[in-house]
Amino acid sequence: MMLKQRTIANPVKTVGIGLHSGRKATLSIKPAPVNSGVQFVRVDLPEPVLIPADALSVSDTRLASVLQKEGVRVSTVEHLLSACAGLGLDNLLIEVDCEEIPIMDGSAASFLFLIESAGIVEQDAPRQFMVIKKPVEVRDGDKLARLEPFFGFKLDFRIDFKHPAVDKTGQHFVVDFAEHAYRSEIGRARTFGFAHEVEALREIGLARGGSLDNAIVLDEHRILNNEELRYEDEFVRHKILDAIGDLYLAGHPIVGAYVAEKSGHGLNNALLRKLLDDPSAYSIEAFTLANAPAAYTSESQPLFF
Secondary structure, rough: OOOOEEEOOEEEEEEEEEEEOOEEEEEEEEEEOOOOOEEEOOOOOOOOOOOOOOOOHHOOOOOOEEEEEOOEEEOHHHHHHHHHOOOOOOOOEEEOOOOOOOOOOOOOOHHHHHHHHHHEEEEEEEEEOOOOOOOEEEEEEOOHHHHHHHHOEEEEEOOOOOOHHHHOOEEEEEEEOOOOOOHHHHOOOOEEEEEHHHHHHHOOOOOOOOOOOOOEOOOOOEEEEOOOOOOOOOOHHHHHHHHHHHHHHHHOOOEEEEEEEEHHHHHHHHHHHHHHHHHHHHHEEEEEEOOHHHHHHHHHHOOOO
């Protein structure tokens, strides 16, 4: 039996605030037909523009992944897309009435709950996987991101912020989805930022909706939030959450290993573009339940639950 594509059973809707714009946003997620992929549409415009969730649509990576087509933007897509990857979804229509996806609590947890409340259904078409055939790497100074052959889906991330509160936590984490669950290990990790950067960011139109309710905020010495970290190494786990969302823009679930040192949205996008530029670096394949990587099999589905 082939592994099949998946979408949601019913439309769902939520409302929240954009992290960078500070604007109220209404988000609707709807089922979509086989082989249509994930597409965003701005419903606040006179003429709707469909924006595909793919690496070549990324136009800006300053503190978020921004998709753009014909001058129409949808920003901060990475947490929602990370949840979609964690739930193994292939086809969706995502409507939003402004240019930014709501930040919710700063993690993927709210999106996981929203999507699961819609129900997930299999579709009558084989799921297409992007299988990494040879290493692909990009660097920017001491930062790197790499994809390499691996029969599964594994992420290995190291951060180095040189901040007292971050230094107290683990700054290296490896997650192999044949062994670990997205929901419990990654999905609740929140975004984070530094109080001294907020004023400068707001001057350039960023972080206008950020607060202690939707981000971990640090001053020069400590975490300002009253609640404890959700994971002892929540900072690096959130970077993995972001990376999963960014890698989802490959257009297919990846069969391979991702290794990163201090990477971010820009380097992740550069990595996908380099991969897509070299057809010998990957193949598009379908799998049966019997021969699929354990991270993606429907019997155990550790990636999805």
